[in-house]
Each structure stands twice: as structure tokens, then as C-alpha cells.
Amino acid sequence: MSSNVPGxxxxxxxxxxxxxxxxxxxxxxxSLGVTTMAVRQHLAVLEGEKLVDFTEExxxxxxxxxxxxxxxxxxxxFPDCHAELAVGMLQAVQSAFGEQGLDRLTEERTRxxxxxxxxxxxxxxxxxxxxxxxxARIRREEGYMAEWKRRRDGTFELVENHCSxxxxxxxxxxxxxxxxxxFRTLLGDDVSVERIEHILSGDRxxxxxxxxxxxxxxxxxxx
Numbered sequence: 001m002s003s004n005v006p007g008x009x010x011x012x013x014x015x016x017x018x019x020x021x022x023x024x025x026x027x028x029x030x031s032l033g034v035t036t037m038a039v040r041q042h043l044a045v046l047e048g049e050k051l052v053d054f055t056e057e058x059x060x061x062x063x064x065x066x067x068x069x070x071x072x073x074x075x076x077x078f079p080d081c082h083a084e085l086a087v088g089m090l091q092a093v094q095s096a097f098g099e100q101g102l103d104r105l106t107e108e109r110t111r112x113x114x115x116x117x118x119x120x121x122x123x124x125x126x127x128x129x130x131x132x133x134x135x136a137r138i139r140r141e142e143g144y145m146a147e148w149k150r151r152r153d154g155t156f157e158l159v160e161n162h163c164s165x166x167x168x169x170x171x172x173x174x175x176x177x178x179x180x181x182x183f184r185t186l187l188g189d190d191v192s193v194e195r196i197e198h199i200l201s202g203d204r205x206x207x208x209x210x211x212x213x214x215x216x217x218x219x220x221x222x223x
Contacts, residue, residue: 009034010042014070014077017052019145019161021204022067043068051077078145078162086168094172102172110178114185124188128212131187132156156210158183163199163206170200183208 016028025043029036046052051074056064093101121134132148136158139146143164150156169175176198184193192211197203 009038010046011077013039013042013046014051014074017068017070018074018078019147022055022069024065024067028068046074049073075166078143078164084167086165087171090168090172102174106172106174106178109175110182110185113178113182117182117186121186128156128187128191128210132158132210135183135186154212158208158210160199160206161204166199173200176200176206179206180208189213 012032013028016031017023020031023031025039026036029039032039043052047054050071052068053071054066054068057067058064090102090105093105097104117135117138120138122130124131129150136146136148139160143162145161146158147161148156148158163169165175180193180195187193187210190213192213194209194211195206196209197205197207199206
């Protein structure tokens, strides 16, 4: 994994905490392919910069384990897609055209995104894994740090470890609704898409459960 994690040692530690959530130093060291001492040295610097803090996880035997996590100060270290400009434009639209104007703006944005994404995604009848992989790749390129996986119960999960439009979305939550609508449109009618974690609700990431719909039985025996 270490070869796939960009940046300096401290940036790599921040990346792991951003994408994997709270971690012990030992677990981060294993992920990054370095020593636990090296990770602890990076954490000490990051803690001094108020980019990370920790809670203690107590066990029945031995010393409590420190679970390290990002602080809100660390969020500015990740892409924001020109957040200030986006927020300013949304405020201008809201002032000039009201809530209906924001509604029209988000609907048009979703429509244009769907058109752009479709041109880069496989045929709608392609395996769901292929569709998900393409969608996650596009979202990664846009700064969402997206990944997907198949869960043990047979469902799929799409995770966005970072919201690159968070400031704009807090001003205009309809952008999040547009994102959910976008995913449902792109992944097709043969699946259901449900948001199960949401950064704006205080969760670490935005995650979506994707479930393939069972084939509907034919009516009146008609094939």
C-alpha cells in the first residue's frame, strides 16, 4: 500500500486517517510499510500542529491503545474545488433568484454531470462492478477520494472519503441530493442506491450502499 499513498511521511499519515478513519500507530505503520516509531514521530508533529488528536481505547489486559484521528483543522489539507468561489456564486444565485433559483441550478448541474459521466462510463448493461469502478475513478479525479468494494452480504459500497465541495454543500444541501440522484441515474434502474453515511451529518465520510434489484417475475406467464 505504501507505494500508492502520496506525499511526505506526515501527508501519508493524514491520508490514511482520512481514508480509513481512526487508527492506532501500529496499524498505520503496517498499512504504510514503515515502523511504528516512524509513525509516532509523524503523529507527534501533527498533534503539535493540531491536525490530529487521539482517544484511548481500553482493553481488559495491558495499556490503553491510542486511536488517532483527524481534527477539523486537517480538512483544509485536502482538495476543496475552489470552495470560496463556489460559495460566493451560490450566495449570488440565492440572493438574485431565491430558493427556486438554487433548485434550478442544482438540477441543471446534476443533468450536466450525468451527461459528462455517461460519456466516460461503460454501457448501462455492463456488470455493476464495471460501472462502479468507472464512477469511483471519475469521483477520485474530482477530489472525492472515492473507493468501492463488494461486501460479504453481496451488496456494494461506494465511499467518498472527502467532500471536495463541502463548503458549498453546507450552504446548499440540495447539492447532496443532486449527488444521490446522479448516482442512481448513472448506476441504472437495476440497482438501488442508499446513502448510509454523510459528512454534513458529522460522519467521517459519505458512503452509499448499492444493492442489485432482483429480476421481476413475468406477468401472466408471459416471458
